[in-house]
Amino acid sequence: MTTPYDAIILGGGAAGFFAAIRAGEENPGARVLIIEKARRPLGKVLISGGGRCNVTHACFDPAQLVGYYPRGAAALRGPFTRFQPADTVRWFETRGVTLKTEEDGRIFPVTDNALTITNCLEESAQKAGVTLWTQAAALSVKTVSEGTERAPRFVVAVRKTESGLEEELETRSLLFATGSDSNAQAMLSGLGHTIEPHVPSLFTFNIQDPRLEGLAGLSVPLAELRLLQADGGAKTSVNPQRGPLLITHWGLSGPVTLRTSAWGARWLHECQYQTGLLVNWVYPLTTEKVLEALQGYKNTPTNSRKKPGAHPLFDLLPARLWKYLTEAAGISETQNWADVSKASLRRLADELSAGRYEISGKGQFKDEFVTCGGVRLDEVDFKTMQSKKIPGLFFAGEVLDIDGLTGGFNFQNAWTTGWHAGGALLA
């Protein structure tokens, strides 16, 4: 005996809730069910943004906004014209959640507490008449077509994890909002969808290098990173990325590292996170400009007796890093500027503007983490988030091959695609 629902949503995360709430609000009395396998829903929202939940980003121009998505930019352009960060802010504010924008554009609840967001979503779902099952895992989905029916019915097998009981549910409107869950992706493959393989995005770089030793915590406000291919050439599809760079105990982090990891996610996975990296610590200066500055300083008579390592030249470069870079360029502690050879000067210019480091692995960025990969985007109609292969099957959030840079863009993908799916589920 199967129980019929008007819409079933697999996954009680950000995308699933957003879709369910819209479907419930716009279709009073409809039987909308969220099935969530975890003990409590919205688990990632709770731990997001270091527990503060970076809800979205203050970027209100869809054309500019898509530039923050290494995968999914073209597909999201249309959906963002109808639901974008300004709509997200309005959505939460009309439900009593006040948001604030930080200097770098990230938007958080004023409470700095992710619970504010999860409470709002749970209350809104309840008011919209949405039923939520937790500790209920969707095990399989099959389609049933009868006679001349254009769209199939979906039969979802669900196991209640606490009791171990299994039951079958039926619907004509099924939304996969299952994030990067591999079992759910396997179900979708079984239904005929193509799944781009999942690999991590938004991570830090492990680099063991004497030039970085003991410098954890130091940062430069604007650096440029370029990933190198095995032949030493730059990886042009990823490079260059620019922004603040942070030295950690394990290597490099900070916005520019995360950005490089996101754009290079697939390629870095292919090379097993082992490749060369060029760092320009003094961007926007080029090697030639740096060399000119070094030569000018060396040739100034009042500097000739100064020790290079003890007198950093570039204001924004931490003094200890400068000292290590001079050593790496072969300039000893006892040398004066006047004694620095042309070759050492050139090496120092290279160290500063194009220092080569070896990435030996990836580290974790605690505040945000996503995977790239998921349902292939050309198999989805982005006006409704409906499958182009199976009518009545919908997608929202990270289950799609979409991922954004850090800063609230990943939730914005969940809100936007969830909102569109929610509007179409029962249309």
Ligand SMILES: Cc1cc2nc3c(=O)[nH]c(=O)nc-3n(C[C@H](O)[C@H](O)[C@H](O)COP(=O)(O)OP(=O)(O)OC[C@H]3O[C@@H](n4cnc5c(N)ncnc54)[C@H](O)[C@@H]3O)c2cc1C
């Ligand atoms: C530590 C961390 C911090 C983050 N911080 C931020 C941030 O501050 N800002 C930002 O924009 N992004 C952030 N992200 C990314 C963001 O959390 C995700 O992009 C977003 O949660 C994706 O939402 P979703 O609903 O698509 O998927 P998910 O949140 O992954 O939800 C999917 C849900 O489906 C359930 N599920 C899966 N399979 C089944 C099944 N078979 N049956 C039943 N249920 C199932 C899962 O248990 C899960 O609850 C962070 C991610 C992490 C890991």
